[in-house]
Amino acid sequence: MTANRPQPRPGVLEIEAYVPGKSSAPGVAKVFKLSSNETPLGPSPHALAAYAATGKHLEDYPDGSASDLRDAIGRAFGLDPARIVCGAGSDDLLNLLARAYLADGDEAIHTTHGFLVYPIATLGTGAKPVVAAEKNYTADVDTILKLVTAKTKIVFLANPNNPTGTYLPFDEIKRLHKALPPHVLFVLDAAYAEYVRRNDYEAGIELVATSDNVVMTRTFSKIHGLAALRLGWMYGPAHVVDAVNRIRGPFNVNSAAIAAGIAAIRDNEHQERAREHNTKWLAWLTEEIGKLGLEVTPSVANFVLIHFTHEKGRTATDANAFLTRRGLVLRQVGAYKLPNALRMTVGSEEANRLVVAALTEFMGKAK
Numbered sequence: 001m002t003a004n005r006p007q008p009r010p011g012v013l014e015i016e017a018y019v020p021g022k023s024s025a026p027g028v029a030k031v032f033k034l035s036s037n038e039t040p041l042g043p044s045p046h047a048l049a050a051y052a053a054t055g056k057h058l059e060d061y062p063d064g065s066a067s068d069l070r071d072a073i074g075r076a077f078g079l080d081p082a083r084i085v086c087g088a089g090s091d092d093l094l095n096l097l098a099r100a101y102l103a104d105g106d107e108a109i110h111t112t113h114g115f116l117v118y119p120i121a122t123l124g125t126g127a128k129p130v131v132a133a134e135k136n137y138t139a140d141v142d143t144i145l146k147l148v149t150a151k152t153k154i155v156f157l158a159n160p161n162n163p164t165g166t167y168l169p170f171d172e173i174k175r176l177h178k179a180l181p182p183h184v185l186f187v188l189d190a191a192y193a194e195y196v197r198r199n200d201y202e203a204g205i206e207l208v209a210t211s212d213n214v215v216m217t218r219t220f221s222k223i224h225g226l227a228a229l230r231l232g233w234m235y236g237p238a239h240v241v242d243a244v245n246r247i248r249g250p251f252n253v254n255s256a257a258i259a260a261g262i263a264a265i266r267d268n269e270h271q272e273r274a275r276e277h278n279t280k281w282l283a284w285l286t287e288e289i290g291k292l293g294l295e296v297t298p299s300v301a302n303f304v305l306i307h308f309t310h311e312k313g314r315t316a317t318d319a320n321a322f323l324t325r326r327g328l329v330l331r332q333v334g335a336y337k338l339p340n341a342l343r344m345t346v347g348s349e350e351a352n353r354l355v356v357a358a359l360t361e362f363m364g365k366a367k
């Protein structure tokens with residue numbers, strides 16, 4: 001049958017387009033955006049200066065191989081720059097990996113509350129997303145392994161995961177990797193790695209270095225505060241790097257992102273400040289919100305998942321409306337199969353205190 005108009009490839013129209021976190025509250029003058037896991041500290045001042053300087057030469061194409069940036073990342077982590085690829089956000093790299101390794105009829109596994117970019121990237125290639133159930137809002141290695149078939153080409157795992165904030169210890173990551181057939185690409189998305197303070201956590205560098213089928217993706221959008229510039233990177237085996245380099249846009253990373261990224265990755269003090277702020281306020285929010293009788297999933301990232309009750313007037317939707325009226329913009333996570341929860345990014349001290357005060361009022365426990 002001939003269609004009477006162009007048809008997207010199978011899978012494309014099954015995609016539910018990604019809906020970003022809201023950034024405004026109608027009628028409220030002062031808004032605290034706590035919906036997209038952005039840092040309340042902003043970028044490094046050095047990154048801002050480097051960004052501004054690129055404005056003098058907008059006529060020039062960027063360095064298509066982002067060599068200086070890859071060198072700076074390589075130095076920061078002790079990695080071979082030849083095994084790093086930079087992208088327009090890690091979203092870009094996740095999509096490139098899907099395009100390079102998935103075809104019609106293939107399968108890619110992600111977990112129930114996994115990052116939404118995985119099913120979107122998978123469906124866009126004509127492959128099928130396969131969903132592995134979680135336990136206690138945490139990825140479960142055995143459940144993932146049970147779903148692996150000859151058709152499985154990628155396992156996507158965010159560690160820590162967004163929007164749950166939970167993580168798998170490195171022993172579990174290694175156990176998962178060991179049991180995967182060698183034809184499966186294991187994509188470890190470590191967007192929040194810098195925030196994790198657990199002795200049993202590793203982002204995956206060692207595993208990439210010693211395997212043929214593991215890739216780690218990282219981002220400048222979170223702790224580095226450069227989400228607006230769209231910058232991420234991946235570290236992988238030489239053959240995966242080669243495949244991605246063949247299909248990526250020749251200038252997929254812009255000059256401003258390259259310059260700011262180099263300055264950001266060198267500014268350890270700024271990263272440490274952001275980490276300190278997060279560690280302190282993550283613990284505070286978890287405790288204070290917990291005291292209100294709301295369940296908070298234990299998080300190692302820069303956000304918390306707050307669960308509401310089904311009681312009329314006390315649901316996540318009610319809480320979201322209540323907070324939005326006060327200019328406190330959190331993230332509804334129904335699209336992540338968490339219709340009765342809200343995700344809150346760790347904000348400034350002012351924002352954090354305002355949310356706890358507002359939730360106290362919402363729960364009718366005003367002191």
Ligand SMILES: *Cc1c(COP(=O)(O)O)cnc(C)c1O
Nearest residue numbers: 089090091115162191219221232
């Ligand atoms: C925020 C986030 C990213 C980063 O995406 P960018 O495209 O680099 O901004 C990647 N993975 C997860 C799980 C995230 O939450």
